[in-house]
Amino acid sequence: MSSVRGRDLSKYFGALRVLESFSFKAEEGRILCLFGASGCGKTTLLRLVAGLEWPDAGAVYLGDRIVSEPGRVLPPVERSVGMVFQDFALWPHMRVEKHIEFVLKASGMSKLERESRTDFLLELVDLENRREAKPHDLSGGERQRVAIARALATDPKILLLDEPFSNLDGELRKTVAEHIQSLKAKGKTILLATHDTAEVERLADKVVCMDGDPKTQ
Ligand SMILES: Nc1ncnc2c1ncn2[C@@H]1O[C@H](COP(=O)(O)OP(=O)(O)OP(=O)(O)O)[C@@H](O)[C@H]1O
């Protein structure tokens, strides 16, 4: 089971209450859009699901299993979750192809499999001819595509996409959107944070609006 559920999640940064008893459910094989204005907590929620932040109250479930609650958090690598970070979080010293290869190697894949999977992913995001480049030599859209390819590398069951289209132009938006739809068709569960209504209309099976009070759904 790869549904994702948050139950009564609270997250504070000092005195700032970012999430207050917030609940949601992303069904297996569906796209849940987290929609809301800047600062409402979309990235924080994705980081809680990834295991990169700890909740102050409540719990995160993957399927029926609690993976995060106060004082007990399953490490990110044990979650079968891929994340495209809003700021991409690329490794400055690493060439494009190495970003993918590094993740594949950590997952235990053989060299031959890694090479063919890396080729497939670079083709998918149209970066075959930039495979030798380092992040500082890439455009914003190219960096974003590296982040997308890296998140897809190990074929995770759950994908967390934080504003994944913000630097992509029309044709690439379409290609990446189609790929996200095809991942959904293969049963992936997708959480997509955005403040773009066009993205929501195009992709969402369900929308959680994170603005307003109480922040619940
Ligand atoms: N590590 C942190 N320490 C302190 N405050 C934080 C931290 N991370 C986020 N915040 C604050 O929490 C609030 C929610 O941030 P978050 O990044 O989750 O919003 P967001 O909905 O993703 O916004 P945007 O649409 O601009 O990306 C903001 O006020 C932010 O400044």
Ligand SMILES: [Mg+2]
């Ligand atoms: Mg954000």
